[in-house]
Amino acid sequence: MRLAAVLCAAVLAGCGATQNIAGSANDIRTEARLLLLHGNETGDPVVIESATRIDALAANIHAVLPGTQNVTPWWGQIIAWVAGCSLVLAIIVFLWQTGIGQAIRVAVGWLPRRKVSQAELAVDMLDPDRPEGDREFVAALRQDPEFDAAYRKAQTRRKNASR
Numbered sequence: 001m002r003l004a005a006v007l008c009a010a011v012l013a014g015c016g017a018t019q020n021i022a023g024s025a026n027d028i029r030t031e032a033r034l035l036l037l038h039g040n041e042t043g044d045p046v047v048i049e050s051a052t053r054i055d056a057l058a059a060n061i062h063a064v065l066p067g068t069q070n071v072t073p074w075w076g077q078i079i080a081w082v083a084g085c086s087l088v089l090a091i092i093v094f095l096w097q098t099g100i101g102q103a104i105r106v107a108v109g110w111l112p113r114r115k116v117s118q119a120e121l122a123v124d125m126l127d128p129d130r131p132e133g134d135r136e137f138v139a140a141l142r143q144d145p146e147f148d149a150a151y152r153k154a155q156t157r158r159k160n161a162s163r
Contacts (some may be wrong), residue, residue: 016070025061028130032058 032055039047044148070082095101105111121140124130 018065018068018070021061021068022065025058025065028058028061029055102146 032051036048036051036055038046039051093099095104118137118140121132121137124132125134125137138151144153
């Protein structure tokens with residue numbers, strides 16, 4: 001829980017360093033101008049000189065700021081990669097669970113080998129010139145673990161119902 005709070009705080013406070021520097025320089029210039037006004041009102045040459053120098057230094061920050069760039073910390077890059085991988089994984093799970101993934105596989109033509117062999121056996125079974133029968137087709141279907149479990153359950157139900 002604490003880790004989640006720290007990560008949220010880091011993300012929310014993660015404004016770019018150049019943006020933070022520019023904001024601070026603006027605040028410094030505002031304070032320098034207020035100090036300059038106060039120095040003019042009181043007639044204090046030291047305050048006026050210092051306020052003018054502070055304003056010039058803050059203006060210099062704005063002049064050199066475009067030459068800097070933000071650098072994402074290593075932990076920020078890791079968070080971005082983990083978030084991206086999680087998103088991709090979530091999309092894959094969503095597509096698979098909703099059946100859209102299977103529809104995409106069929107549309108692309110990427111059919112599982114077991115399903116292709118079962119379809120070929122079904123076609124052969126329906127062909128009167130071929131010797132394949134119903135038992136071979138059922139045996140091929142039972143290679144699928146889900147079908148086999150359902151088949152066994154149906155057999156057990158039928159045996160119990162006939163008693």
